[in-house]
Amino acid sequence: MADNILVMSNITKEFPGVKALDNVNLQVKRGSIHALVGENGAGKSTLMNVLSGTYPVGSYTGTIEYDGKLCEFKQLRDSENFGIVIVHQELALIPELSIGENMFLGNERKGFLGIDWDETFSQAEKHMIQVGLKESPTTLIKDIGTGKQQLVEIAKALSKNVKLLILDEPTSSLNEVDAKMLLDLLLEFKKQGMTSIMISHKLNEIAYVADEITVLRDGATIETIDNTNRNIDEARIIKGMVGRDLSDRFPSRKHSVSDEVSLQVSDWCVQHPLYREKRIVNNVSFKVHKGEVVGFSGLQGAGRTELAMSVFGKSYGNDITGSIEISGKKVHLSTPKEAIDHGMAYVTEDRKGNGLILSDSIAINTTMARIKKICNKFGVIDIDKENNVAGEYVKKLNTKTPSVRQKLGNLSGGNQQKVLLSKWMFADSEILILDEPTRGIDVGAKYEIYCIINDLVAQGKSVVMISSEMPELLGMCDRIYVMNNGEIVQESNAKDATQESIMKAILDSEKKEKADKETVAS
Amino acid sequence: MSEKAKALKNRNSSAGSILKKYSMVIALVVVFVFFTFLTEGRLILPQNLSNLLLQNAYVLVLGCGMLLCILTGGNVDLSIGSTVCLIGALAAQMLANTGLPAILIIVISIAIAGVIGIAQGWLIGYVHIPPFICTLAGMFLFRGLGRVVLDSKTIPIQNQLYLDIFTRYINIPGIDTEDLKVSAIIFGVLAAIIVTAGTILGRIKKRKNGYAMENGTLAYIRVALIDALIVVYSIQLANYKGISVMLLWIIAVILIYAYITSKTAFGRTFYAVGGNEKATKLSGIDPRRVYFSAYLSMSLMAGLSGLLVAARIGSVNGDSGSSYEMDAIGSCFIGGASAYGGSGSVVGIVIGAILLGTINQGMSIYGLDNNWQYVVKGVVLLLAVVFDVVSNHKTGKS
Numbered sequence: 001m002a003d004n005i006l007v008m009s010n011i012t013k014e015f016p017g018v019k020a021l022d023n024v025n026l027q028v029k030r031g032s033i034h035a036l037v038g039e040n041g042a043g044k045s046t047l048m049n050v051l052s053g054t055y056p057v058g059s060y061t062g063t064i065e066y067d068g069k070l071c072e073f074k075q076l077r078d079s080e081n082f083g084i085v086i087v088h089q090e091l092a093l094i095p096e097l098s099i100g101e102n103m104f105l106g107n108e109r110k111g112f113l114g115i116d117w118d119e120t121f122s123q124a125e126k127h128m129i130q131v132g133l134k135e136s137p138t139t140l141i142k143d144i145g146t147g148k149q150q151l152v153e154i155a156k157a158l159s160k161n162v163k164l165l166i167l168d169e170p171t172s173s174l175n176e177v178d179a180k181m182l183l184d185l186l187l188e189f190k191k192q193g194m195t196s197i198m199i200s201h202k203l204n205e206i207a208y209v210a211d212e213i214t215v216l217r218d219g220a221t222i223e224t225i226d227n228t229n230r231n232i233d234e235a236r237i238i239k240g241m242v243g244r245d246l247s248d249r250f251p252s253r254k255h256s257v258s259d260e261v262s263l264q265v266s267d268w269c270v271q272h273p274l275y276r277e278k279r280i281v282n283n284v285s286f287k288v289h290k291g292e293v294v295g296f297s298g299l300q301g302a303g304r305t306e307l308a309m310s311v312f313g314k315s316y317g318n319d320i321t322g323s324i325e326i327s328g329k330k331v332h333l334s335t336p337k338e339a340i341d342h343g344m345a346y347v348t349e350d351r352k353g354n355g356l357i358l359s360d361s362i363a364i365n366t367t368m369a370r371i372k373k374i375c376n377k378f379g380v381i382d383i384d385k386e387n388n389v390a391g392e393y394v395k396k397l398n399t400k401t402p403s404v405r406q407k408l409g410n411l412s413g414g415n416q417q418k419v420l421l422s423k424w425m426f427a428d429s430e431i432l433i434l435d436e437p438t439r440g441i442d443v444g445a446k447y448e449i450y451c452i453i454n455d456l457v458a459q460g461k462s463v464v465m466i467s468s469e470m471p472e473l474l475g476m477c478d479r480i481y482v483m484n485n486g487e488i489v490q491e492s493n494a495k496d497a498t499q500e501s502i503m504k505a506i507l508d509s510e511k512k513e514k515a516d517k518e519t520v521a522s
Numbered sequence: 523m524s525e526k527a528k529a530l531k532n533r534n535s536s537a538g539s540i541l542k543k544y545s546m547v548i549a550l551v552v553v554f555v556f557f558t559f560l561t562e563g564r565l566i567l568p569q570n571l572s573n574l575l576l577q578n579a580y581v582l583v584l585g586c587g588m589l590l591c592i593l594t595g596g597n598v599d600l601s602i603g604s605t606v607c608l609i610g611a612l613a614a615q616m617l618a619n620t621g622l623p624a625i626l627i628i629v630i631s632i633a634i635a636g637v638i639g640i641a642q643g644w645l646i647g648y649v650h651i652p653p654f655i656c657t658l659a660g661m662f663l664f665r666g667l668g669r670v671v672l673d674s675k676t677i678p679i680q681n682q683l684y685l686d687i688f689t690r691y692i693n694i695p696g697i698d699t700e701d702l703k704v705s706a707i708i709f710g711v712l713a714a715i716i717v718t719a720g721t722i723l724g725r726i727k728k729r730k731n732g733y734a735m736e737n738g739t740l741a742y743i744r745v746a747l748i749d750a751l752i753v754v755y756s757i758q759l760a761n762y763k764g765i766s767v768m769l770l771w772i773i774a775v776i777l778i779y780a781y782i783t784s785k786t787a788f789g790r791t792f793y794a795v796g797g798n799e800k801a802t803k804l805s806g807i808d809p810r811r812v813y814f815s816a817y818l819s820m821s822l823m824a825g826l827s828g829l830l831v832a833a834r835i836g837s838v839n840g841d842s843g844s845s846y847e848m849d850a851i852g853s854c855f856i857g858g859a860s861a862y863g864g865s866g867s868v869v870g871i872v873i874g875a876i877l878l879g880t881i882n883q884g885m886s887i888y889g890l891d892n893n894w895q896y897v898v899k900g901v902v903l904l905l906a907v908v909f910d911v912v913s914n915h916k917t918g919k920s
Contacts, residue, residue: 315804337806346804354804357797359864368794369805371787379787384733391734403734423805 004065005030005164005195006051011062013046013055020046021060022219028164028197028212033190035210035227036199038241043219044199048166052086053079066164083163087153089172093141100124100137103156127155131185147178154185165189165196171205172301183209201299203234204507215240238503250475251447253454257478258290261328262462263344263431268322270303270310270486276318280306282486284322288431288462293453295477295494296466297502303486304466305349308433312346313339326431340369345429347420349436349466351413355420358409362401362419363390365408369427393422398448414445421452432456433464438472450476470499484509540740545909546858546873553877557884564887565880568762571755576834578879579772580606580827580843584850585857585871586779587823590816592854593783593792595799595863597653599817599847601642601660602824606843607668609635609828614677614838617684624684628829635825638664639818647813657817661847669840676839679832688771688833691763703764710756714749721745768830775823780868792816796863852899853878856906878902 006028013021021043028034036044049055051064053073064071066082073079076086093102100121109119124137133151135144141152150170157165167186171179179202186196186209200206206213207227215222215237222240225232270281281303288294296304309316311324313336324331326342333339339346348355356365363386367374374385390404397418401411408416417437424432434453438446453463453476467473473480473494480497482490482505490505541548558565565571575582584602591597613631616622622630642660645651679685697704721741728735759765783789794802795812803809827846832838857874859866881902885895 312804313806335806335808336804337808340806348801348804354798354800357794357801357864359797359860360793364790364793368790368802368807371790375787380785381787381790383785384728384731388731388733 003030004028005067006197007065008047008051009063009065011047011050011060011064013043013050013060020219021050024062024216024219024221026214026221027224028195030195031190031193032211033186033196033198033209035206035213036197036216037201037203037206037213037237038216042216042241044216045168046219047216048086048168048197048199051079052076052084052166054086080160083161084166085157085160085162085164086166087150087157087168087170089169091146091149091153093149093152095142096140098138098140099128099133099135099144099152099155102141102152103127103137103159107160123159124155127158128152130158131155132181145178147174147181150174150178150182151185154182163195165194167196167198169199169201171200171202179205202510203237204510206237207232207234213237217241234503234507235500238500249447249471251451251454254458255478256458257292258460260290261287262290262326263288263464264325264328265311266323266325268307268311269320270306270317271319273316273318280317280486281310284483284486284488286481286488286491288464290460290462291457292479293457293463293465293477295473295480296464296483297468297470297473297480298483299506300468302483302506304483305435306486307483308346308435308464308466311339312336312344312433315346340427340429343428343430345369345424345427345432347424347432347434347437349439351416351420356408356416356423358407358416360408361405362394362399362408362411363387363404365419366390366393366404366422366426369423373426373428389426390422393419393426397422397452412441412445414441414448417441417445417449418452421449425456429461431462431464433466435466436468437465438467438469446472470502474499482506485513546856546870546877546906550873550877550880553884554880557880557888561884561887565884566758568758570883570887571758572762572766574876574879574883575772576766576768577883578875579768579834580831580846581849581853581875581878582772582872583775583823583827583830584846585853585875586775586868587820588847588850588854589779589783589859589866589868589871590792591653591820592851592859592861593796593863593866594813594816595796596861597646597813597816597863598851599642599653599657599660599820599824601638601657601664601847602820602827602850603843603846603848604661604664604668605635605638605821605824606828606831606846607838607840608638608664608671609825610832610838610842611668611671611677613684613829613832614679615671617679617681618677624681624687627684628687631829632822632825635821635828636818638825639821640814642821643814643817646817647810653813653817665840665844668842672838672840674840676837678837685833685836686767688768688830690767692765692767698764701761703760703762706756706760706764707753709765710753710759713756714752717748717752718745768834771826771830775826776868776872783868788815793864796860796865798864849875849878852903855910856903858906858910860910861907874906 004027006026008024008026011021011024012019024043024047026047036047038044050060053075056074057072066084071082094105097105103124104120109116109123111119121137128135128137131151131154133148133155135148141149154165170182174182183205186198189196198206198210207230211228213225213227213232215225225236225240264287266285268281268284269279272278272280284307286294298304306316310320313333314320315336324333331342333342333344352358357368367386367389371381374382374389376382387404393399394401394404399415399418399422401415408419411419437453438449441449453465457463465473465477474497477494480492480494480502481488482502484506487509489509490502492501554565587602588599591599609631612634613627616627616630617624638660642656645656646653692705693703694705725735725738725741783792791802791807791812794805794807795809799809828843831843835842853874854866854871855861855874856877857866857870857872859870878899881898882895885898
């Protein structure tokens, strides 16, 4: 019988309205590297949060057996005491503190009076050598790159006597060289007997390091694939990740794409707002016709949101170059207001962060982007008219709320999303850029959002849809662009595209880039 | 009646929601009644009622300006007490030492306040200096300048036209007598008629357009109470000296700010920036302009307060206006403005300011030590903010 360090059985975790995990089982062999794969929202991070005690015992059902003992973690610290340490995708380091201080934050080396700094820094140095980080432990975090910061996180885990290391997308913000180094480090740890769980989107990396691969889809375990011989085919993993029934998840639509181009973006380049030398969007050209839904697929960090926001009145980035034509006329959009005045709308992926004002009412949010429509020429608002138009949209989009003066924060995610769409529909937008329009909302509400999108294009409006859910793009779009590393790597008609072909385009471009780099290097 | 209107009606008429909506009004009534008994009715003598508003004129005017700053995200302006001093000092010196007409001096003074506002607004909005630090610097700067202008002296104001513009009591020969200023009652009745007519016309318009309406009984009870309050207050004023011009200034400022914040697209931008600045920006509103406007309006109100206070006290010295900013901030928070921005109303501030004023005056009349007044003020402010945070937490706002 295999020696399992961790057995998670029948884990079910529900959030209001969503079943994030449904009877998930996970077995991890001692001394192995176990990969966890699945699409965004498949439940990988939720599962790891259950394991680490971030979601305390009682908020989920099922059992966790670690090292042969039944465990009930009430908080993060409980699991850390057992040597289970999670390194999150978003690094939890404090930029203004040194490497050593960060490593022992909340776990300080105490001396006779207060913190023993000599002990702190010598311990830090010891763990830094283990991860191959050549820096002084007194260097500030803000002065080292993301690759090294990732290593600090791992060194921090080592300082907690880690036995089971969990890495959530450890290489997502690293370049090829740093990523390779990190993976080799994991293999080195494995030799020393440590167990790791790695969540990743990058299948080539998984094929390289993982002994076993567990595939999650829609909050359920699909299968666990053996990879001890490193002979796994990427296509095999993809099939596990995406293979699902597509029928009836999308409302049918008459495809009525006009020849008229409503938005044409050419040679679009955007630099990172802080690190100006870093190019986020590289020479991208695309067009959208009237009555067309155009999809943008790609992995997280491919530059899709950045592209959309930079086009929408330069809301993101620096040194933006390229040209935009709306309905054949060249325009310069340097503020969101100008973009809105030209009939453009950006429906953000982060509706709480930069889409809606949760402390205000539905009515106020609905009219916000074009409040002039309900004002007289002196800028005086007709509140009654506002309530009425907001009411019309509530009815049209089937938003569930007791009244239009209801505070938005009291609505569910799906209903908030509908209000966000109302806002931009009210703004008379002709070109709607929808960034992850169905993120975090339940299946029923998704269907309703799809219907709204179909209505919009039926009225001759244009929709650009950015989504990480490939089935959604395949089911809804007329055409699909695939982006990777800030470039468009494929354009295809939706009916010709498959999830496999999209994934392949992304992976091919990764390989090509890697090959290019190696040629340059040699 | 439509489904929606029914839902609205149900919501508005439930006792709990009424209690919550009018919690500050209820608190004010309780405090007022308490001090009326404590002072054996002296609080409601005509003279004291008149002074209640006039002595707190500066809090009301500054509070209106401060509301816009606080709405943008809990930001405050610490410099206004010093601005009050500086503007008062400039006006007093000009009145004493130049032959310029009083009206021109008033215009120049307000213009200088405007320049201060433009400078602070530009620094905060466009250069992104944190408001706390920028206005803290202004607090020192303008206090110092004010004392320089005064040359460390107390400058009296003797210009009769200037005093008339701000502090004169309205006295219409023929109808007003020494015992009873009938004009005050006429004003009061007119105001009550306007309030009533406004409500009725609003409801008629709503009915004509088929919009959802508030419960009629409730609306009319409220109007009746407001009318009664106005008429009673004006009768009390008539028994003292009548209506002061200063009262008209206060009412004008309150009405303008109430209108801007509740009825205009411009006013709504302040709430939007405080609610979610990023979303506001992506909705085509420039947050920099919003910050700029808030601090410009604040300084203009500080300038106006400087003139009002100088006229009411009759002189200006180096300590004029000190800690006024705290009174303004306090009344905003007592009046229900959120310390995180995005919510608050002019009506709330008026109630907050009167609540603070009532406590002050009540304790003075009762003969309580000045030091204890500070203690009580602190407790009231704390209670109000705790109430706000706790009740918002319950209703789901993080």
